[in-house]
Amino acid sequence: MVSIDVWNASVEFPIFDAKTRSLKKAVLGKAGGKIGTDQKVPVIEALRDINLSIQHGDRIGLVGHNGAGKSTLLRLLSGIYEPTRGDARIIGRVAPVFDLGVGMDPEISGYENIMIRGLFLGMSRREMLKRVNDIAEFSELGNYLSMPLRTYSTGMRVRLALGVVTSIDPEILLLDEGIGAVDAEFMEKARDRLKDLVKRSGLLVFASHSDELLMELCNSVIWMDRGQIKMQGSLRDVLTVYKGRDPFENLPQHVLERIGESR
Amino acid sequence: MRHAGTLVRVSTSTIDDHAAPPAHTHRTWGKAFDDLRRGWQQKELWGHLGWQDIKQRYRRSVLGPIWITLSMAVTAVGLGLLYSQLFSADIPNFLPYVTVGFIVWNFVAGCVNEGAEVFISNEGLIKFLPSPLSVHVYRLVWRQVLFFLHNLLVWIAMLAIFPPDGVVAHWKLTMLMAIPAFIILALNGLWVAFLTGVISTRFRDIPPIIGSVMQLLFFGTPIVWELKTLSERTQITKDVLELNPFLHFVEMLRQPMLGRDIIWHHWVVAGIITVVGWVLALLFMRNYRARVSYWV
Numbered sequence: 318m319v320s321i322d323v324w325n326a327s328v329e330f331p332i333f334d335a336k337t338r339s340l341k342k343a344v345l346g347k348a349g350g351k352i353g354t355d356q357k358v359p360v361i362e363a364l365r366d367i368n369l370s371i372q373h374g375d376r377i378g379l380v381g382h383n384g385a386g387k388s389t390l391l392r393l394l395s396g397i398y399e400p401t402r403g404d405a406r407i408i409g410r411v412a413p414v415f416d417l418g419v420g421m422d423p424e425i426s427g428y429e430n431i432m433i434r435g436l437f438l439g440m441s442r443r444e445m446l447k448r449v450n451d452i453a454e455f456s457e458l459g460n461y462l463s464m465p466l467r468t469y470s471t472g473m474r475v476r477l478a479l480g481v482v483t484s485i486d487p488e489i490l491l492l493d494e495g496i497g498a499v500d501a502e503f504m505e506k507a508r509d510r511l512k513d514l515v516k517r518s519g520l521l522v523f524a525s526h527s528d529e530l531l532m533e534l535c536n537s538v539i540w541m542d543r544g545q546i547k548m549q550g551s552l553r554d555v556l557t558v559y560k561g562r563d564p565f566e567n568l569p570q571h572v573l574e575r576i577g578e579s580r
Numbered sequence: 581m582r583h584a585g586t587l588v589r590v591s592t593s594t595i596d597d598h599a600a601p602p603a604h605t606h607r608t609w610g611k612a613f614d615d616l617r618r619g620w621q622q623k624e625l626w627g628h629l630g631w632q633d634i635k636q637r638y639r640r641s642v643l644g645p646i647w648i649t650l651s652m653a654v655t656a657v658g659l660g661l662l663y664s665q666l667f668s669a670d671i672p673n674f675l676p677y678v679t680v681g682f683i684v685w686n687f688v689a690g691c692v693n694e695g696a697e698v699f700i701s702n703e704g705l706i707k708f709l710p711s712p713l714s715v716h717v718y719r720l721v722w723r724q725v726l727f728f729l730h731n732l733l734v735w736i737a738m739l740a741i742f743p744p745d746g747v748v749a750h751w752k753l754t755m756l757m758a759i760p761a762f763i764i765l766a767l768n769g770l771w772v773a774f775l776t777g778v779i780s781t782r783f784r785d786i787p788p789i790i791g792s793v794m795q796l797l798f799f800g801t802p803i804v805w806e807l808k809t810l811s812e813r814t815q816i817t818k819d820v821l822e823l824n825p826f827l828h829f830v831e832m833l834r835q836p837m838l839g840r841d842i843i844w845h846h847w848v849v850a851g852i853i854t855v856v857g858w859v860l861a862l863l864f865m866r867n868y869r870a871r872v873s874y875w876v
Binding site: 397 | 622624625628629639705706707710711870873874
């Protein structure tokens with residue numbers, strides 16, 4: 318059973334500038350005695366007192382302004398950052414999709430990139446070999462897949478990355494926004510795959526500014542503000558407070574039907 | 581800070597019956613070992629990446645990774661010939677000696693120099709993918725092993741041209757001791773990369789310091805000169821040189837590879853360094869493993 322539990326967790330980044338990060342200061346500082354407060358490395362508190370319990374089946378959206386701590390929270394939930402105070406326990410295989418470009422090598426072919434990206438996402442070689450054809454078909458890249466990635470346009474790269482990401486079987490799926498730069502027709506196709514992926518995954522946390530995507534993929538929302546959880550609850554309640562209006566109000570009928578909500 | 585009155589719980593999850601947190605678990609030996617174990621399980625990933633690193637370096641060149649072998653051959657033969665003239669050593673003995681010395685040194689220096697950068701150079705991966713830190717270390721040492729294997733072709737060629745059947749070297753069973761010797765060397769590569777990697781991520785002056793120390797130590801290690809020619813002259817110099825840990829590792833692996841007599845005290849020193857180094861590296865892993873993603 319997959320789950321993520323976080324207890325009173327804080328994430329604080331030490332900010333070393335070129336001087337404090339060097340040995341010189343650490344060594345000479347000891348010898349010369351304290352000079353005011355510049356002994357201490359300044360700290361940015363990116364997350365403070367986070368308490369969460371996410372269970373199997375939860376589909377959680379993250380909203381909040383830029384710099385509110387959405388991405389940091391996702392990294393805390395993925396285990397990349399262990400809390401500086403408090404505790405976090407993650408049970409399950411995490412598939413983080415924070416940046417579609419990470420782990421992609423421009424010098425190697427599309428096929429090889431599919432393999433590497435898949436391995437990074439926790440798949441095995443054999444599992445990826447089974448999926449290669451499916452990914453090739455979905456991304457519509459055809460013969461380009463045997464070309465080095467540097468010959469691809471931005472949109473083509475996103476197609477490839479989305480193809481790989483949506484082909485895996487994650488237990489814990491953590492999505493950060495930045496899924497754009499593809500043409501509308503392809504996005505329609507990707508949306509279906511994305512929904513399938515979310516259905517397959519045991520647990521989803523999705524940071525996005527797009528109401529529509531949130532409504533389609535999530536059933537509850539966490540509102541982050543200045544590194545803290547400002548509000549959490551059902552999608553409609555939180556978005557209404559966050560946006561100051563009911564997000565379902567202005568949706569066209571066919572979208573509402575797709576989501577299965579009523580005005 | 582939650583909105584009063586509007587607090588609605590996340591579907592199935594509740595905050596109130598949140599299970600109690602486990603005892604503080606960041607800095608434990610268990611987590612350090614767990615990192616090593618889980619990293620090892622991802623051998624498909626680092627195995628693939630290690631190969632990729634090598635193929636990458638020689639992509640679009642006609643000879644590809646054969647260049648590793650060729651450049652080693654050129655260096656070893658060139659310097660071997662030069663120094664054999666300087667020290668008036670006989671070529672059939674000296675050339676294989678220099679070659680093997682270079683091959684071993686390349687592995688050692690590769691692990692140490694790149695080890696210092698192991699987490700810094702993987703910043704992107706560390707910040708975006710939650711993999712055990714050991715994955716990056718295994719990848720690095722695996723890449724160095726692959727370099728070493730490519731260079732072994734030069735060694736095989738040397739054995740064929742100058743077979744060890746003279747006074748100082750013979751074909752013998754103890755040549756098989758090269759295998760455990762190399763395993764010990766690789767184990768040391770792992771702890772060195774962990775230790776220097778963690779420290780360098782925090783203190784960015786360490787990699788250049790290590791770089792220059794390694795350059796100096798190359799000359800303090802018997803590669804283009806022989807320990808026995810020195811020890812014939814002065815005992816003191818030899819004692820000082822014995823303080824260089826790399827000397828013992830190079831000797832430990834080179835003696836069986838050349839079919840020379842094995843001097844066991846190098847094995848003892850290397851063994852002690854292996855144990856002490858691993859304890860130190862595990863201590864750092866235990867205390868600072870979780871900090872690395874904050875520091876990179």
